[in-house]
Amino acid sequence: xxxxxxxxCSLKGTNRAYEESVLAAFQALDLEVEExxxxxxxxxxxxxxxxxxxxxxxxxxxxxxxxxxxxxxxxTLIAPCSGCYLVLSKTQHYLEEYSxxxxxxxxxLQAAQLNYTRKVHVRHPLDILINEIGVQTIAQRVRQxxxxxxxxxxxxxxxxRPYAAFxxxxxxxxxxxxxRALGAETVDWPLKxxxxxxxxxxxxxxxxxxxxYILLKEAQxxxxxxxxxxxxxxxxNLECYQDKMSRQFKERIEIPIVYFTQLLGxxxxxxxxxxxxxxxxxPFHLLxxxxxxxxxHAHA
Amino acid sequence: MSEWQSxxxxxxxxxxxxxxxxxVASMPGGRALFACIQCGTCSGTCPLSTYMDYSPxxxxxxxxxxxxxxxxxxxxxxxxASCYACAVECPRKIKITDxxxxxxxxxxxxxxxxxxxxxxxxxxxxxxAVRKRGRSTESRLxxxxxxxxxxxxxxxxxxxxxxxxxxxxxxxxxxxxxNRQQIEQLLRAVDAAKAITLVDKLAQKVARA
Ligand code: SF4
Ligand code: SF4
Numbered sequence: 387x388x389x390x391x392x393x394x395c396s397l398k399g400t401n402r403a404y405e406e407s408v409l410a411a412f413q414a415l416d417l418e419v420e421e422x423x424x425x426x427x428x429x430x431x432x433x434x435x436x437x438x439x440x441x442x443x444x445x446x447x448x449x450x451x452x453x454x455x456x457x458x459x460x461x462t463l464i465a466p467c468s469g470c471y472l473v474l475s476k477t478q479h480y481l482e483e484y485s486x487x488x489x490x491x492x493x494x495l496q497a498a499q500l501n502y503t504r505k506v507h508v509r510h511p512l513d514i515l516i517n518e519i520g521v522q523t524i525a526q527r528v529r530q531x532x533x534x535x536x537x538x539x540x541x542x543x544x545x546x547r548p549y550a551a552f553x554x555x556x557x558x559x560x561x562x563x564x565x566r567a568l569g570a571e572t573v574d575w576p577l578k579x580x581x582x583x584x585x586x587x588x589x590x591x592x593x594x595x596x597x598x599y600i601l602l603k604e605a606q607x608x609x610x611x612x613x614x615x616x617x618x619x620x621x622x623n624l625e626c627y628q629d630k631m632s633r634q635f636k637e638r639i640e641i642p643i644v645y646f647t648q649l650l651g652x653x654x655x656x657x658x659x660x661x662x663x664x665x666x667x668x669p670f671h672l673l674x675x676x677x678x679x680x681x682x683h684a685h686a
Numbered sequence: 687m688s689e690w691q692s693x694x695x696x697x698x699x700x701x702x703x704x705x706x707x708x709x710v711a712s713m714p715g716g717r718a719l720f721a722c723i724q725c726g727t728c729s730g731t732c733p734l735s736t737y738m739d740y741s742p743x744x745x746x747x748x749x750x751x752x753x754x755x756x757x758x759x760x761x762x763x764x765x766x767a768s769c770y771a772c773a774v775e776c777p778r779k780i781k782i783t784d785x786x787x788x789x790x791x792x793x794x795x796x797x798x799x800x801x802x803x804x805x806x807x808x809x810x811x812x813x814x815a816v817r818k819r820g821r822s823t824e825s826r827l828x829x830x831x832x833x834x835x836x837x838x839x840x841x842x843x844x845x846x847x848x849x850x851x852x853x854x855x856x857x858x859x860x861x862x863x864x865n866r867q868q869i870e871q872l873l874r875a876v877d878a879a880k881a882i883t884l885v886d887k888l889a890q891k892v893a894r895a
Contacts, residue, residue: 399824400855426820426863436794436813438787443876444816447868484714490879497875498868547770548781555774581733581769588828589804593737593765626846665853 388418389514390452390463394428394470401467401618403662407647408466408511410661414654415519415527422448422463423455428470429477442487443494445477450495450502460505464514466647468617472544474508475551510545511647512616513552516560521567529655531569532672534679537649538575538610539565540601542620546579555579561646565614568653573608577601587623591630598623599631602639612670614646621645625667642670702752710749713788721778722746728772728782738762742772742782749785758798763789764805804835817873820863825856 389412397405412419425448429441452463465471480487481504495502515524539561546555553560558579562572582601587594602624605613615621625643632639644666651661652672663670711719722743729741740748740762748757757763766786773783790809793799799806811830815822832843850856863869 395822395861396824398821398861399857400850402855424864426869427816427822430812436809437791437876439876439880440873443872444869447872480714487714490876493879494872494875497878498871500868500872543767543769543771548773548783579771581767581771584767584769585808586734586765586767586805588831589808590765593734597733626850665855667849667853 388420388456388458390422390456390461391419392422392425392428392448392452392463392465392470392474394425394465394467395430396467396469396618400622403665404466404618404621404645404647406660406662407645407651408464410656411647411651411654412511414651414656415524417514417519419464420455422452424451428465428467428473430469430473439487439490441473442477442480442491445473446481446491446495446502447498447500448474449477449506449508450500452506453501453503460507462507462509462514464511465508466511466616467619468510468542468544469619471508471510472549475549478504478506478508479549510552510616512545512560512564515564515650517552521563524564524650525567528568528653530653530672532565532649532653533569535570535649535672535675536573536609536611537565537570538573538605538608538613539578539646540575540582540605540613540615540620540624541579542615542617543579543581543584545616561614561616564646565649568649570649573605573610575605575608575610577604582620582623584619584623587627591627594623595627595630595634598627599635599639602628602631602641603635603637606639606641610641611675612642612644612649614644614649616646628668640668642666642668644670697753697756703754704752706752706754706757707750710785710788710792713784715781715784716788718778718780719746719750719785722750722780723778725777727775727777728780731771731775732766733769733771734765734767738765742766742786745789746780746782746785749789755798757789758793758796759800761800761803762786763793764800764803766790802835804831807831807834817869818866819860820866820869821861823857823859823861825858826860 393405409419426444429444452461465474481491541558541561546553546558565572581597583594583597613624621643628639648661648663711717724743724747726743729735729743732742735741739760745757745762763786768783770783773781776782808831811827812822815827847856
């Protein structure tokens with residue numbers, strides 16, 4: 387089965403390592419992925435602030451394009467960015483629930499020579515990996531177990547809220563299960579769905595920095611070597627302001643923030659460069675970690 | 687206490703806008719506004735509460751009571767990070783996040799959004815970029831944001847900018863869809879539909895009068 391892939395603006399910009407690692411990891415698992423042609427901005431939450439109906443219209447164009455491009459009857463559209471995933475899912479819910487939304491959007495699509503028959507399945511890559519491929523299959527494909535690595539799995543808000551389509555809302559576990567299947571350990575970290583500050587980091591740093599700091603402080607305290615994320619905005623916020631946090635809170639905050647797909651790719655034996663590891667500002671290399679631990683390899 | 691935190695003012699009932707709650711409740715699912723029991727769970731859950739001028743619970747209460755000006759000029763609505771923590775915990779299943787978004791839209795429409803407050807500026811810039819090209823380019827957006835709010839701040843970010851540039855994460859090439867005309871048609875049709883709904887509503891009012 388071929389999956390359609392919706393990158394969204396962020397995965398083409400500052401967070402291209404997420405795109406690189408999603409595509410490389412899926413390829414390593416022999417899953418076929420094809421980019422949605424001529425996709426547009428999902429509508430994201432910032433757009434919703436100005437005109438929600440237009441954000442639904444933008445999202446609906448992508449859904450209509452997905453139906454047009456795919457030969458399958460109910461095509462699956464993979465949306466790795468949490469923001470995009472939420473807006474696309476929310477649009478589907480609103481088309482379903484509110485006739486006023488559905489009427490306006492169908493009319494707008496028609497004016498743009500498009501049509502959407504509500505058949506697309508919007509899914510997060512975590513959902514596909516856990517619920518379709520399965521941890522067992524993935525574990526069998528592991529070529530370089532991440533033994534000895536302690537990971538804090540960060541889901542952020544919008545994967546499980548408000549819809550919780552594939553995981554528990556309060557204590558999601560899909561990423562933890564995946565990471566453990568790769569041979570790593572996951573740390574018990576109750577902040578896994580607490581807000582990182584979202585776009586406030588870019589607009590109001592005095593508010594964004596403390597929010598992200600709380601997450602990292604606790605992850606370090608719980609002995610994590612690395613934080614795994616599933617959202618470009620979370621990755622950016624947690625990674626790029628660590629020097630500010632250290633200065634402001636007089637405490638050394640230094641922990642690599644990677645995409646869960648980067649860890650998956652590493653375990654599957656994909657070369658680091660193809661996973662965009664060289665784009666990290668806080669570097670992360672499995673080999674260094676092992677050396678520092680003095681062969682933690684052994685107690686795998 | 688930061689500059690955006692102010693204190694609620696005393697109001698006489700005659701000064702309140704009693705149409706405001708009805709207007710807000712006309713959004714999809716908006717009647718839920720009247721189901722709030724003022725338990726405060728949302729405010730307790732919200733990670734941004736401490737920075738807000740009115741807590742989420744207060745915003746709901748004030749909307750319902752007709753404190754239109756205070757609500758639309760509040761910083762709270764712009765501080766909401768859309769994390770949905772409140773909406774998940776609310777015992778009345780009220781989509782507080784959606785109310786915050788609706789209030790942001792109304793603040794912009796009525797020109798009561800804080801003009802140089804970066805959150806509102808970013809929302810507007812983002813909107814304009816997508817209307818024009820169908821996609822946004824983060825790097826350009828950030829530069830415009832600083833230009834319009836606090837150009838000096840960009841110096842603080844120079845080191846980060848350099849590190850992003852070096853790792854190939856900061857490109858200035860503008861992203862765009864191929865079929866820009868289709869985006870324009872789509873968005874214009876939404877505008878047209880809204881205008882029609884507005885005319886319909888007015889006509890109903892006239893008919894009733
Ligand atoms: S949690 Fe819900 S019911 Fe309670 S105050 Fe907030 S909006 Fe009202
Ligand atoms: S969605 Fe907004 S109001 Fe609700 S908890 Fe998150 S930041 Fe607070």
